[in-house]
Amino acid sequence: MNAIVTEQPLLKVANLGRTFDVSAPFLQRLATGAPRRSVKAVDGVSFAIRPGTTFSLVGESGCGKSTVARLVAGLERPTVGAVEIRKDSGERVRLQMVFQDPVGSLNPRWRIGQSIAEPMARKLGRIERRKRIGELLVTVGLAPSDADKYPHEFSGGQRQRISIARALAAEAELLLLDEPTSALDVSVQAQVLNLLKDLQQKLGLTYLFISHNLSVVRFLTDRIGVMYLGRLVEEGPGEIILENPQHPYTRLLLETVPDLEAPKRDRAPLGGDIPSPLNPPSGCTFHPRCPLAMDVCKKERPELRHSAAGANVACHAIQD
Amino acid sequence: AGLAISAAEAKTLRFAESQEISSMDPHAAREDFTLSLIGNVYEGLVRWNKELKIEPALAESWETLSDTQWRFHLRKGVEFHNGNPFTADDVIFSYERAGSPGSPFAGLLEPIAGIAKVDDHTIDITLKRKYALLLNDFAGWYILDKEFQESIGAQKPLDLSTNTGGAMITQGIGTGPFKVASREPDVKTVFVANEKWWDKREHNIDEIVYTPIANNATRVAALLSGEVDFIRNAPPQDVARVEGTPGMQIMRAPHLRNIFYGMDQQSKTLPGLDSNPLADVRVRKAIYQAIDIDGIKRSIMRDNSRPSAIMMAPQLPFYDASLDVRFPFDIEASKALLKEAGYADGFTLPMDCPAGSFINDEQICQATVGMLAKVGIKAQLTMHPPVQFDTELPAGKYSFYMLGWAGLPTLDAYNIISATFHTPTGDLGAWNPKGYSNARVDELIPQIGTEYDTEKRQEMISEVMKLHRDEVGKIMLHQQFLTWGMSDKVHAIVPADEYTRFWYYTMD
Amino acid sequence: MSQLVLRLKAFGNSELAWRFRNSPPVIFAAVALIALVFCAAAASLIAPHNPFDPATLNIMDARLPPAWIDGGSSTYLLGTDEQGRDILSTIFYGMRVSILVGIAAVAFSMTIGVALGLIAGYLGGWVDTVIMRLGDIQLSFPTIMIAFFIDGVAKIVMPIGMREEMRFYVVILAIGVADWVQFARTVRAATMIERRKDYVAAARISEVGNVRILLAHILPNTIGPVLVLATLGLGVAILTEAILSFLGLGMPPSQPSLGTLIRAGNDLLLSGEWWISLFPGAALVLLVLAVNIVGDWLRDVLNPRLR
Amino acid sequence: MTGLAFDPGAAAQAAAVLDVHNLRIEFPLRQRSLVAVDDVSFSIGQGEILGVVGESGAGKSLTGSALIGLLQPPGRISGGTVHLSGQRIDDLPQAEQRKLRGRHIGAIFQDPLTSLDPLFTVGRQLTETIRAHHPGNAETARAKALQLLREVGIADPENRFSQYPHQFSGGMRQRIVIALALAGEPELIIADEPTTALDVSVQAQIIGLLKRLAATRGTAIMLVTHDMGVIAETADRVAVMYAGRVVEIGPVDEVIHRPRHPYTAGLMGSIPSLNRKADRLAQIDGSMPRLGSWPEGCAFNPRCPKAGDRCRSELPRLADAGGTSAACFIHQGGTTL
Amino acid sequence: MISLLATRLTSVILVMLVVSALSFSIFNFLGDPVNNILGVNATLAQREELRVALGLDQSTFVQFWRFVERAVVGDFGISYRNRQPVVDLILARLPATLELVMCATVIALAMGIPMGVYTALKPRGLLSRSLQFGSLLGISMPQFLIGMLLILVFSVELRWLSAFGRGEVVTLGWWTTGLLTTSGIKALIMPTITLAVFQVSMIMRLVRGEMLEVVRTDFVKFARARGLSDRAVYLTHALRNSLLPVITITGLQIGSLIAFAIVVEAVFQWPGMGMLILQAIEFADFPVMAAYLAFVGFSFVTINLVVDLIYLAVDPRLRAK
Ligand SMILES: Nc1ncnc2c1ncn2[C@@H]1O[C@H](COP(=O)(O)OP(=O)(O)OP(=O)(O)O)[C@@H](O)[C@H]1O
Ligand SMILES: Nc1ncnc2c1ncn2[C@@H]1O[C@H](COP(=O)(O)OP(=O)(O)OP(=O)(O)O)[C@@H](O)[C@H]1O
Numbered sequence A: 001m002n003a004i005v006t007e008q009p010l011l012k013v014a015n016l017g018r019t020f021d022v023s024a025p026f027l028q029r030l031a032t033g034a035p036r037r038s039v040k041a042v043d044g045v046s047f048a049i050r051p052g053t054t055f056s057l058v059g060e061s062g063c064g065k066s067t068v069a070r071l072v073a074g075l076e077r078p079t080v081g082a083v084e085i086r087k088d089s090g091e092r093v094r095l096q097m098v099f100q101d102p103v104g105s106l107n108p109r110w111r112i113g114q115s116i117a118e119p120m121a122r123k124l125g126r127i128e129r130r131k132r133i134g135e136l137l138v139t140v141g142l143a144p145s146d147a148d149k150y151p152h153e154f155s156g157g158q159r160q161r162i163s164i165a166r167a168l169a170a171e172a173e174l175l176l177l178d179e180p181t182s183a184l185d186v187s188v189q190a191q192v193l194n195l196l197k198d199l200q201q202k203l204g205l206t207y208l209f210i211s212h213n214l215s216v217v218r219f220l221t222d223r224i225g226v227m228y229l230g231r232l233v234e235e236g237p238g239e240i241i242l243e244n245p246q247h248p249y250t251r252l253l254l255e256t257v258p259d260l261e262a263p264k265r266d267r268a269p270l271g272g273d274i275p276s277p278l279n280p281p282s283g284c285t286f287h288p289r290c291p292l293a294m295d296v297c298k299k300e301r302p303e304l305r306h307s308a309a310g311a312n313v314a315c316h317a318i319q320d
Numbered sequence B: 001a002g003l004a005i006s007a008a009e010a011k012t013l014r015f016a017e018s019q020e021i022s023s024m025d026p027h028a029a030r031e032d033f034t035l036s037l038i039g040n041v042y043e044g045l046v047r048w049n050k051e052l053k054i055e056p057a058l059a060e061s062w063e064t065l066s067d068t069q070w071r072f073h074l075r076k077g078v079e080f081h082n083g084n085p086f087t088a089d090d091v092i093f094s095y096e097r098a099g100s101p102g103s104p105f106a107g108l109l110e111p112i113a114g115i116a117k118v119d120d121h122t123i124d125i126t127l128k129r130k131y132a133l134l135l136n137d138f139a140g141w142y143i144l145d146k147e148f149q150e151s152i153g154a155q156k157p158l159d160l161s162t163n164t165g166g167a168m169i170t171q172g173i174g175t176g177p178f179k180v181a182s183r184e185p186d187v188k189t190v191f192v193a194n195e196k197w198w199d200k201r202e203h204n205i206d207e208i209v210y211t212p213i214a215n216n217a218t219r220v221a222a223l224l225s226g227e228v229d230f231i232r233n234a235p236p237q238d239v240a241r242v243e244g245t246p247g248m249q250i251m252r253a254p255h256l257r258n259i260f261y262g263m264d265q266q267s268k269t270l271p272g273l274d275s276n277p278l279a280d281v282r283v284r285k286a287i288y289q290a291i292d293i294d295g296i297k298r299s300i301m302r303d304n305s306r307p308s309a310i311m312m313a314p315q316l317p318f319y320d321a322s323l324d325v326r327f328p329f330d331i332e333a334s335k336a337l338l339k340e341a342g343y344a345d346g347f348t349l350p351m352d353c354p355a356g357s358f359i360n361d362e363q364i365c366q367a368t369v370g371m372l373a374k375v376g377i378k379a380q381l382t383m384h385p386p387v388q389f390d391t392e393l394p395a396g397k398y399s400f401y402m403l404g405w406a407g408l409p410t411l412d413a414y415n416i417i418s419a420t421f422h423t424p425t426g427d428l429g430a431w432n433p434k435g436y437s438n439a440r441v442d443e444l445i446p447q448i449g450t451e452y453d454t455e456k457r458q459e460m461i462s463e464v465m466k467l468h469r470d471e472v473g474k475i476m477l478h479q480q481f482l483t484w485g486m487s488d489k490v491h492a493i494v495p496a497d498e499y500t501r502f503w504y505y506t507m508d
Numbered sequence C: 001m002s003q004l005v006l007r008l009k010a011f012g013n014s015e016l017a018w019r020f021r022n023s024p025p026v027i028f029a030a031v032a033l034i035a036l037v038f039c040a041a042a043a044s045l046i047a048p049h050n051p052f053d054p055a056t057l058n059i060m061d062a063r064l065p066p067a068w069i070d071g072g073s074s075t076y077l078l079g080t081d082e083q084g085r086d087i088l089s090t091i092f093y094g095m096r097v098s099i100l101v102g103i104a105a106v107a108f109s110m111t112i113g114v115a116l117g118l119i120a121g122y123l124g125g126w127v128d129t130v131i132m133r134l135g136d137i138q139l140s141f142p143t144i145m146i147a148f149f150i151d152g153v154a155k156i157v158m159p160i161g162m163r164e165e166m167r168f169y170v171v172i173l174a175i176g177v178a179d180w181v182q183f184a185r186t187v188r189a190a191t192m193i194e195r196r197k198d199y200v201a202a203a204r205i206s207e208v209g210n211v212r213i214l215l216a217h218i219l220p221n222t223i224g225p226v227l228v229l230a231t232l233g234l235g236v237a238i239l240t241e242a243i244l245s246f247l248g249l250g251m252p253p254s255q256p257s258l259g260t261l262i263r264a265g266n267d268l269l270l271s272g273e274w275w276i277s278l279f280p281g282a283a284l285v286l287l288v289l290a291v292n293i294v295g296d297w298l299r300d301v302l303n304p305r306l307r
Numbered sequence D: 001m002t003g004l005a006f007d008p009g010a011a012a013q014a015a016a017v018l019d020v021h022n023l024r025i026e027f028p029l030r031q032r033s034l035v036a037v038d039d040v041s042f043s044i045g046q047g048e049i050l051g052v053v054g055e056s057g058a059g060k061s062l063t064g065s066a067l068i069g070l071l072q073p074p075g076r077i078s079g080g081t082v083h084l085s086g087q088r089i090d091d092l093p094q095a096e097q098r099k100l101r102g103r104h105i106g107a108i109f110q111d112p113l114t115s116l117d118p119l120f121t122v123g124r125q126l127t128e129t130i131r132a133h134h135p136g137n138a139e140t141a142r143a144k145a146l147q148l149l150r151e152v153g154i155a156d157p158e159n160r161f162s163q164y165p166h167q168f169s170g171g172m173r174q175r176i177v178i179a180l181a182l183a184g185e186p187e188l189i190i191a192d193e194p195t196t197a198l199d200v201s202v203q204a205q206i207i208g209l210l211k212r213l214a215a216t217r218g219t220a221i222m223l224v225t226h227d228m229g230v231i232a233e234t235a236d237r238v239a240v241m242y243a244g245r246v247v248e249i250g251p252v253d254e255v256i257h258r259p260r261h262p263y264t265a266g267l268m269g270s271i272p273s274l275n276r277k278a279d280r281l282a283q284i285d286g287s288m289p290r291l292g293s294w295p296e297g298c299a300f301n302p303r304c305p306k307a308g309d310r311c312r313s314e315l316p317r318l319a320d321a322g323g324t325s326a327a328c329f330i331h332q333g334g335t336t337l
Numbered sequence E: 001m002i003s004l005l006a007t008r009l010t011s012v013i014l015v016m017l018v019v020s021a022l023s024f025s026i027f028n029f030l031g032d033p034v035n036n037i038l039g040v041n042a043t044l045a046q047r048e049e050l051r052v053a054l055g056l057d058q059s060t061f062v063q064f065w066r067f068v069e070r071a072v073v074g075d076f077g078i079s080y081r082n083r084q085p086v087v088d089l090i091l092a093r094l095p096a097t098l099e100l101v102m103c104a105t106v107i108a109l110a111m112g113i114p115m116g117v118y119t120a121l122k123p124r125g126l127l128s129r130s131l132q133f134g135s136l137l138g139i140s141m142p143q144f145l146i147g148m149l150l151i152l153v154f155s156v157e158l159r160w161l162s163a164f165g166r167g168e169v170v171t172l173g174w175w176t177t178g179l180l181t182t183s184g185i186k187a188l189i190m191p192t193i194t195l196a197v198f199q200v201s202m203i204m205r206l207v208r209g210e211m212l213e214v215v216r217t218d219f220v221k222f223a224r225a226r227g228l229s230d231r232a233v234y235l236t237h238a239l240r241n242s243l244l245p246v247i248t249i250t251g252l253q254i255g256s257l258i259a260f261a262i263v264v265e266a267v268f269q270w271p272g273m274g275m276l277i278l279q280a281i282e283f284a285d286f287p288v289m290a291a292y293l294a295f296v297g298f299s300f301v302t303i304n305l306v307v308d309l310i311y312l313a314v315d316p317r318l319r320a321k
């Protein structure tokens, strides 16, 4: 949908992995002989985002979506793999992040003007800075005079707008949006989604968008990556994934989403809970819940392969 | 029924005091309190009587064979509490035990060259040199039963590094009027009357229960509430309360202890000054005359003190009342003296006092600070816990300090002047660090120690006392009073040396 | 200026102010506290006598009872002590020392505790382990034992002339050292929560340095419970000083605190001169009670979990 | 029990299990008193599921708490009536209200992680609830508890019986919460956002369970949520709340597809669709005013695209709007949107 | 379980190391016992001799090493003051202090918990308010003041209770108890009250605070929604959860009670460890001081361990792993 799709990707993530050590303290391990335990929060994730487009990560709680965002933001170091953020010119790409929790994402003791000013270029003068803050607030639909207020004087939606203003203040080209609307009411969610879309069109921003809500993803995204227990199980253009899902997990997701349009579907929700990431199932981690599971699924981990439908799928049961 | 009657008739004296008996071993410690209390269990060859005169105890009589040779005739028919007879062997054993290296009594017995047994009840003592105070010293040296000591493995005084003689902490066998019945250190010690005591029993006490109570207020409260019959040292401030309580009384007596300020008179400079004003007798006298000793007596001691001018209580032999005249309290004279000495504007004076060693020591020192301020001397008072004070003072760390001296257990001026008047050299003048120094005094002191002739001794002691007074070697304050609080059922004697000689006590 | 007025007004309308206006005991305690602190702070101006100018003391005036009792003198409203010092004035001066010791001790433990808590909470890992283990060990020794220890060391280390002057600092150290753990634990817990919050991540993405994040972002957000702790700690510190005084480890008679006064008076409890110990005792209890009531109220009001 | 599905239409006509009339909830604060819920009326029939939707702070949970008599003081019911199976319950004394709880009205709260006491086994919590309502010995209570666990779909109930809440996953815990709510065999269950904290796949399981219970047991369910999708899936009728009032109530199909109130309409428009990619979402500007600063007249008027003068001064009451009831003047003349 | 013991064990070792270093510095810092042992009349030579005998003349390091060596096998030497093995001394005083501390703790819990529950559930009643004020007063009064006032009233004026000591004690093995005699119990009353006042207030306030928070939690709300009786809701569910932190604090408090016992024992001449340490400090009785410190550190660690074990028993979440 954007004119510049042929460009080099702005963000490229290759075989990204992050393992967290969640072992008991050293002495305790020593005493009990307990082994070290670790969680593979992100395991071999690869994708790329072209400038001016949106890439969405979807998946259920704990599947590693936020960790990917934090790795990209540089808040965590990858255990393996690399994050490449580069423009053609080789210049550094400025990135910012918008978080899920509207309460925690702004320092409650700072006036919001201060918060917005924090990532601004240091060299800016006081007056210039104020002017810019005012402009940014207007851009996200607030008033310049709001700069002197404290976060608690704003509603959740307004606070997300302020976070977006802060991201824009850094003149970021890449925004990492970690469930920016899941804590909001639908009417307010619509406002924020519209704003995000407007900004992308106006400023040519690139988004890494994280959500567990497929409808929201559909509204905003160009490409989608579906994650399950730290791994990307399906990846491809939004339309293809949503309309013709290949991976059984993607299908399950789509099936269980309650839908206004087609209520009272006779859904057969899958039994079982998401396994603990501490000891994930062997082979394909989805096999215990998978209707298509075969013997090979228990032993071998499927690689992401291009499927006939046009997306990349990691499933033994899908032939290409 | 018989039990009830005897219980009703049995006289129990419940006694409390701030300290604790450190051990039942009379050769292991030399502090006055312990010696005072276990002096009811053990006896020496001689003892002090009610009037603080030496009288025969385990020795019936003695004579000098020469200047350095004494013969003692031991009392016959005396039994230890365990029934063993008392003989010359016990005396020799006790001499060897108390005089052994490491024993606190080694110094006391140092003048003795040896003891020879003549027969079971006669011994000869050879001195290294002429020594005037042998009997005084013997009153504080108690005799133990050789056989018993050997049976419990306590042939040597308690030794902390090897813990030999540990058995003596809770038990002891002597010849005295009371026996140790039971003892829990820090909690309770019970003595019972020795029915087989050799002496005529004047007392009617059957049992003494001793409890240490360190906190002054609690101790007085225990007396007032009737839980104890007798406390030594009712603090002056509580005297009126005790006297005002029906059934209670206070028995007063002057104590041998004199309180004074000692001074650094040797250093060239005092801390914080570029001179040593205290080296100047005029300054010492100025300080002396700035102190309102009668004010202290009235307000702080509540009349339980006697201002004194010489460091010797009237109760001691060789006391010379004509010398005991203070320089008057006179602020103007004091200022004039300071001006004369070149300190018209006063000076700052570091001052160090023990907290809790003497009666109301803290208050007296504070009051002194105020009094000195009136003549321009800014005293900077530091209070020290006694343990630290007693370590730092002999080490010469203080410039102006409070101290008290009684002359115990010798009860003679020699003890006082050798420790606090003599220029510090070796064992002499140990408690006079950097202090008073006078060649004539130093010359007289050893002579006083060896002179048998009482007239000559009196002359020499008076001379030393006068010199020291006139040169203001110390700033004398007062003689403390003993204020013993007790139920009026108790009839006690209050000797100036503060010893509790229970064999003179009776109870209604 | 008008900003200030506005903010004051806003404060006047705030929940806090409203709750305050509606709790008479707290108002009473706050007024008492202000009055006591004022008397203490202005002791040298308002006290009728200067009890610590030795030159003005007269031992003849010693042990006078309060003015309304026979033998009392109107110059000495609450009577005099054994040195002839005015009890009312010694209470003012003593309160000043008590409050100063209390505040300084709390400030000391707060500074150490907050700093260590921030570092432990933010850095985590072995730094955290070491600091918190240290805290555990520290907690194995009750305040009094620590005070004994510090006191003992100070007595030996310091030259004789300085001991008395330095006492103030030694007492502060003795009380202060014992209390840092509480602050550290509180701040550490708060820091661990705050550092995971998204605004910290946002700051890190914006390449704000660690020190600035700690001081400008995290510290202000942990300070609420710290202040409550500090207020309550003040009461405890003043009491601890009194207890140390009772055991002979507190302030010396030359700079007496309320505790020192009570200890001196304690010996006179049975003597009939009750005013010498009772009035300082009452002042101490009143002071600590007022501090505690205010602190307690602050904790209830500021505790988000109780809303 | 036949296992046959209940006919909701018929049930609504029969005596309503719950009948709320003009309910008003107040918070007496400082000087003034805040009215958080006002003029709320609705009824739920046997086996019927009434969905209650609305933005955060609209008063959904308060209404639910008021019905089970668990309003947090100083909040109180200050007007209106509540009838349960024909009996008035809002004015009952505390002790009587307590007897209703669990026995006649069950409740399920949002967070299954915090609804169970962590220190007691699941079995203990179940049996204590059962025995609070039904006389019987420990044996029968245990049997009943196992039966309940089985009913809510817990596998291996015998083993699970003696486990502690932390040993269960979120979805299972919510099942246990439901079992506890059912323990007294109540006629009505108030489910306050029972699925919000759960993952979508688990969410679907819980919704299925609730629907099955309504159908097989005939329990009336008030399902509070702000997820329209869940409502569409589950509810028979739906009440839309805005600023403490019900602005529209009617059969779920009507409300979703043919909303009569401008707020409902805006709400529906702002939900992105899974099936169609929209360029822009229809959004309602602004946000719901906070409690205590509700505007004069219709509370929605500052955000309403169709607001007129009357809306700014006068409060519209719920009235028939053809198909649903809506509180909007547009329908007072009968015109649809 | 084992891991818990292991963590605790390391902290024991850590604490003990620190303690021995601390105690040892005390050895070196707190002054010289020689004067106290020998009295003022001892000669310089005798002082020196005793110093050598006690090892006080040796280098700090050598002294420290000797100390640690012996401390490891529980030999803290011989008290300079009581001239008894320190360990015997501590064991002899232990029952008195423990009895006092335990009685105070029992009173604190028996009164503090119900008072806390009551004030949390009925915060506005007159009784509640009085209790709360009382508890504030309780934490605002220094113990020695309470003790002295009690003595003044009940011993001196009314002559009901004993102002000092433990009264008659009964010996049971190495333990001595005053709980079996009338005079023992009478003697125990005032010190226990003095020591407990602060604790009662603490526990009450703690329970109240926890209760207030727990009562607001979802599971209490849900328990009420299930139709449980108020008794079951508050006294079973709410109280049990409120008591978890109380366990920790009570553990910590028992430790500090041992310390505060110093003050109470000093006022009432209670022959326990507090008196022992006070006298030891007065006397520069290093071995006792060191052993006391070690004992306090050790009991803290032990109490912590017990607290952990209780937690383990009470909180199933901890038992999981
Ligand atoms: N700092 C950390 N230490 C240990 N484990 C972690 C850490 N951060 C994340 N994890 C684990 O990694 C996994 C993925 O977490 P992540 O937050 O990325 O999931 P998510 O998909 O964003 O979930 P949600 O939808 O709940 O936000 C989880 O199992 C989580 O417990
Ligand atoms: N205890 C209380 N004191 C004061 N106001 C309260 C209290 N409880 C709730 N309110 C207010 O009542 C209003 C309705 O709250 P309620 O919890 O019913 O909202 P809700 O519709 O359930 O929202 P959500 O979807 O966020 O749960 C809110 O504005 C809330 O702030």
Ligand SMILES: [Mg+2]
Residues within 6 Å of the ligand: A065, A066, A067, A178
């Ligand atoms: Mg996430």
Ligand SMILES: [Mg+2]
Residues within 6 Å of the ligand: D060, D061, D062, D192
């Ligand atoms: Mg709600």
